[in-house]
Amino acid sequence: MIENFPFYLSLIIAIVLLIMLANKIKVAYPVLLVVAGLLISFIPNIPVIRIDPELIFIIFLPPLLYEAAWAISWKELWKWRRIISSFAFVVVFLTATTVAFIANHFIPGFSLALGFLLGGIVSPPDAVSAGAILKFVKVPKRMTSILEGESLLNDASSLIIFRFAMIAVATGQFIWHDAVLSFSWMLIGGIGIGLLIGWLFMKGQKILPTDANMDTILTIVAPYVMYITAEEFHSSGVLAVVSGALLLSTNRNNFLSTSSRLRGINVWESLAFVLNGLVFILIGLDLPEITADLEGVSISAAIGYGLLITLVLVVVRLVSAYGAVIITLIARNYIPVADTRNPGYKIPALLGWTGMRGVVSLAAALSIPVKLYEGGPDFPQRNLILFITFIVILTTLLVQGLTLPYLIKKMNMPSFNDHLPDDEAEDMIRHEMAKLTLQHLTDNYSELLEKSSFLQQIHEKWRGKMDEDSDVKLSSETKTAYLDILNAQRAWLIAQNHDKKQHFDEDLIRKHLMKIDLEEERILLVH
Structure with a gap:
């Protein structure tokens, strides 16, 4: 051998x-x-x-x-x-x-x-x-x-x-x-x-x-x-x-x-x-x-x-x-x-x-x-x-x-439209996740939002005014709040995947779940 x-x-x-x-x-x-x-x-x-x-x-x-x-x-x-x-x-x-x-x-x-x-x-x-x-x-x-x-x-x-x-x-x-x-x-x-x-x-x-x-x-x-x-x-x-x-x-x-x-x-x-x-x-x-x-x-x-x-x-x-x-x-x-x-x-x-x-x-x-x-x-x-x-x-x-x-x-295989087109599904998911994130911030962290520059940047990002997060130092309270937002996003995506009325391709849902995992890992490692 x-x-x-x-x-x-x-x-x-x-x-x-x-x-x-x-x-x-x-x-x-x-x-x-x-x-x-x-x-x-x-x-x-x-x-x-x-x-x-x-x-x-x-x-x-x-x-x-x-x-x-x-x-x-x-x-x-x-x-x-x-x-x-x-x-x-x-x-x-x-x-x-x-x-x-x-x-x-x-x-x-x-x-x-x-x-x-x-x-x-x-x-x-x-x-x-x-x-x-x-x-x-x-x-x-x-x-x-x-x-x-x-x-x-x-x-x-x-x-x-x-x-x-x-x-x-x-x-x-x-x-x-x-x-x-x-x-x-x-x-x-x-x-x-x-x-x-x-x-x-x-x-x-x-x-x-x-x-x-x-x-x-x-x-x-x-x-x-x-x-x-x-x-x-x-x-x-x-x-x-x-x-x-x-x-x-x-x-x-x-x-x-x-x-x-x-x-x-x-x-x-x-x-x-x-x-x-x-x-x-x-x-x-x-x-x-x-x-x-x-x-x-x-x-x-x-x-x-x-x-x-x-x-x-x-x-x-x-x-x-x-x-x-x-x-x-x-x-x-x-x-x-x-x-x-x-x-x-x-x-x-x-x-x-x-x-x-x-x-x-x-x-x-x-x-x-x-x-x-x-x-x-x-x-x-x-x-x-x-x-x-x-x-x-x-x-x-x-x-x-x-x-x-x-x-x-x-x-020339036919398209059966089993799922929404990727571009349309991406836009819909991002729009709904933006609504969820902004609502979650307002309902649960309104006071912290006023004094945390990082959460303000997250708020602006999801409103479409920013493309990337700034690498700022997070307080323990702010980090906890942001991780809670990511968990809310993750729970929403999983719920959408199980919703029979939605026609999202599960591969697309998994891609967004991985993005959330990567973002959570970045926050935990960097901050």
């Missing part, structure tokens, strides 16, 4: 340079990293990388899920809950079932149980790839919200299918009532454990005398505790992390200090950056190990099987996207839906095309044991499943990943 440390260090540097290149040429960095890892793997005398699936499931998956859940808008997640649930559960099950029957029919030696095993592995799309692509193009907010929400849940459903398929392959039987009970416990237990542990962390950080460093460390520890605890109780670790992170994210202003929130954002952005980069370059580097163990089938035939499964995945997702629209248009006559308008053909087409596969698929494939049981025969078709999974990941990243930006630009 230690002799390969310089190589691992050089990988980190290569990841940074490749992501810089990807941003420069406007290509999704997962595509570039996988290709780079593939090319590096052919260099003579390069250390052979053997990816331990437990390394990905335990070390990589919890923090990446936690960071994604922390960043997502709960308001948007709830608004589009039906379509998100459809893609995360129904479409995943439909995809796995279709792959199972196709593999059973066309791939020699593939039983239906092995087909479901392969289907569970390749069914969940990778959100990191889609997110990296979408940042270069303008798409409706609803599309990014649906993709982000789907990505938080589809890993759980696919891994549940994977577990049941593993049992069926090993035992040769599938008991439906046991499967239903296990499935229910995975869902309910995973969500319940995540919420419980999230609540305990929230209360602990609120009660205990923690500082910004301690809070940041606890946020890094939290996803691992949630995931490992849920897995120990044989429930879904993915759902535990997602539910716990959503609880903590929604209540971040109630238990984290300003310093903790600001420092945590910086730490998590850097951590997610490194972990995502490592995962995708390791996918490419793992090819020699996968091909070395491929026996009993030619490379060309194995590639053909991989392309066939890829085609099935693309077609099923496209059909499901249009099917979801049709069902929604019918359901709107009977139940309330997020939007009663017809989305047209463009949104379903692009949702269907954003089906790149990634880290979870590879980790699941690698976690298949070499032996069916200890001391028993080899696990059937393990090497071929690994190779097909790699072909699926590589093909979807290259074909869909490289063509998606072009399709989005060509389609």
Whole structure:
């Protein structure tokens, strides 16, 4: 391990340079990293990388899920809950079932149980790839919200299918009532454990005398505790992390200090950056190990099987996207839906095309044991499943990943006006915050306002007569008053985000909340 440390260090540097290149040429960095890892793997005398699936499931998956859940808008997640649930559960099950029957029919030696095993592995799309692509193009907010929400849940459903398929392959039987009970416990237990542990962390950080460093460390520890605890109780670790992170994210202003929130954002952005980069370059580097163990089938035939499964995945997702629209248009006559308008053909087409596969698929494939049981025969078709999974990941990243930006630009996506335009929303928020600030000053600090030059400057600033605060020395009383004003502004923004009558984008609300955090931090540090 230690002799390969310089190589691992050089990988980190290569990841940074490749992501810089990807941003420069406007290509999704997962595509570039996988290709780079593939090319590096052919260099003579390069250390052979053997990816331990437990390394990905335990070390990589919890923090990446936690960071994604922390960043997502709960308001948007709830608004589009039906379509998100459809893609995360129904479409995943439909995809796995279709792959199972196709593999059973066309791939020699593939039983239906092995087909479901392969289907569970390749069914969940990778959100990191889609997110990296979408940042270069303008798409409706609803599309990014649906993709982000789907990505938080589809890993759980696919891994549940994977577990049941593993049992069926090993035992040769599938008991439906046991499967239903296990499935229910995975869902309910995973969500319940995540919420419980999230609540305990929230209360602990609120009660205990923690500082910004301690809070940041606890946020890094939290996803691992949630995931490992849920897995120990044989429930879904993915759902535990997602539910716990959503609880903590929604209540971040109630238990984290300003310093903790600001420092945590910086730490998590850097951590997610490194972990995502490592995962995708390791996918490419793992090819020699996968091909070395491929026996009993030619490379060309194995590639053909991989392309066939890829085609099935693309077609099923496209059909499901249009099917979801049709069902929604019918359901709107009977139940309330997020939007009663017809989305047209463009949104379903692009949702269907954003089906790149990634880290979870590879980790699941690698976690298949070499032996069916200890001391028993080899696990059937393990090497071929690994190779097909790699072909699926590589093909979807290259074909869909490289063509998606072009399709989005060509389609000229419609604007659904889900939120107020940014300029209009900015003006409205600033106007209302100015009214709030001036009223708060007048009602609560009228006497102090007459003798505090700083509060007078704040008063004038919010009346539009000043652009910046002067760096004056604040008395303890004035500082307390100003911090109270910032808290009132923060409370108003949070209330606006929860107000269903308002149509502010939560990302915009969070931007203003960060401005308040930065201003509060400045006051506390400077004065």
